[in-house]
Amino acid sequence: xxxxxxxxxxxxxxxxxxxxxxxxxxxxxxxxxxxxxxxxxxxxxxxxxxxxxxxxxxxxxxxxxxxxxxxxxxxxxxxxxxxxxxxxxxxx
Numbered sequence: 001x002x003x004x005x006x007x008x009x010x011x012x013x014x015x016x017x018x019x020x021x022x023x024x025x026x027x028x029x030x031x032x033x034x035x036x037x038x039x040x041x042x043x044x045x046x047x048x049x050x051x052x053x054x055x056x057x058x059x060x061x062x063x064x065x066x067x068x069x070x071x072x073x074x075x076x077x078x079x080x081x082x083x084x085x086x087x088x089x090x091x092x
Contacts, residue, residue, distance in 0.1 A: 031085040037079060
């Protein structure tokens with residue numbers, strides 16, 4: 001599978017994948033209490049990534065930490081998302 005090239009496309013794919021994993025586990029994005037994102041181009045991508053994140057998390061929560069790293073396991077990827085969710089704690 002060839003990942004999308006731009007940070008906006010990769011960010012949407014990452015959040016859509018997170019949403020699918022949560023739904024499979026009986027949870028939702030509303031149940032996410034902590035978000036950690038890893039970026040290979042932190043400064044260059046942060047504004048665009050934050051705009052995409054706000055689509056999936058319109059409120060100013062969950063807790064979010066962004067970490068700049070030199071590379072991810074798959075070379076073309078620019079972002080990876082780690083989330084902690086508590087099933088049933090969200091509003092939706």
